[in-house]
Amino acid sequence: MDLGNRTDAFEANRSRLFGLAYRLLGETGEAEDVLQDAYLRWSGSPEPHSPAAWLTKVVTNLCLNRLTSARARREHYAGPWLPEPVLTEEGALGPLDTVVQRESVSLGMLMLLERLSPAERAVFVLRTAFDHGHGEIAEILDISEANSRQLYRRARAHLDEQPRFEVDRERQRQLVDRFLAAALHGDVAGLARLLADDVTAWADGGGQTQAARRPIIGLDKVGRYLAALGHHPEAAGIEVRPAEVNGAPAVLLLDRGQLRGVVVPAFVDGRIAAVHTVVNPEKLAFAAKQRGTAVYPG
Incomplete structure (x- = not known):
């Protein structure tokens, strides 16, 4: 196979590989960066029998090598750490046709995956999001099939304790519209009707811009917090745009055309169980590039 x-062959697999690495x-x-490293190895390696399988193995193991250092960085992160938002309406993370595929890229699920060991996370993602069998996973990770099954059971045990988020996208869109209207008008009572009793609001500013440094928990506190944001003087100049972020209905906050923030509510049983807000300019760069716009400097 020549370089061209x-x-x-690599480009034919790029979307799937990016979705896996993300x-x-x-x-x-x-x-x-992982995909760039994988391409360099791919371009200089002997031709494999199955390019897709070879690339999946390389990308997975390159990610595992990075996870340990990534966790160390996140332990010293300024305030709550949230995954970087990705606009998914045009397939940036691969197909999101099924409930499992959408759930696997949700900000809530990606935060939960932080609780798993790197090996548990790899097995869980390969099994649930990409439908690999345990025999295939064993080959990718150079472990036994029995070990793959054990890691998957442990991952599921950690995650099954958590609430399952609303999966009906049309229902989510309607709830996001109601949430947005209440927040923009500082409607505490309207927000209270939407919030779960144990709702948590997470804001990721990364020390780069103003944001709550700790999660805000509980209906009353979160309701007042969100209503206060709606009344903040800077809110008057913010343009709000609906979007699909990580497979779920979300809101983009624009300031003079520049991306200033991304807000992704998560719903359980028709109520807001979590609100994920990313305003760290560094974390907005990819979504801004997808829109062809700049990031608000903060």
Whole structure:
């Protein structure tokens, strides 16, 4: 296979590989770096029997090598760490046709995956999001099939304790519209009707811009917090745009055409169980590039 054909083969797998790396790392820049490293190895390796399988193995193991250092960085992160948002209406993370595929890229799920060991996370993602059998996973990770099954059971045990988020996208869109209207008008009572009793609001400013440094928990506190944001003087100049972010209905905050923030509510049983807000300019770079716009400097 000459270099041109190798490049074509790699590009044919790029979307799937990027989706895999992003699910494992939660960071778009890191995922892109992994794909660059994988391409360099691909271009200089003997031709494999199955390019897709070979690339999947290389990308997975490159991600595993990065996860340990990524966790160390996140332990010293300024305020809550959230995954980087990705606009998914045009397939940036691969197909999101099924409930499982959409759930696997949700900000809530990616945050939960942080609780798993790197090996548990890899097995869980390969099994649930990409439908690999345990025999295939064993070959990718160089472990036994029995070990793959054990890691998957442990991952499921950690995650099954968590609430399952609303999966009906049309229902989510309607709820996001109601949430947005209440927040923009500082309607505390309207927000209270939408919030779960144990709702949590997470804001990721990364120390780069003003944001709550700790999660805000509980209906009353979150309701007042969101209503206060709607009344903030800077809110008057913010343009709000609906979008699909990580497979779910979300809101983009624009300031003079520049991306200033991304807000993604998560719903359980028709109520807001979590609100994820990303305003760290560095984490907005990928989504801004997708829109062809700049990031608000903060």
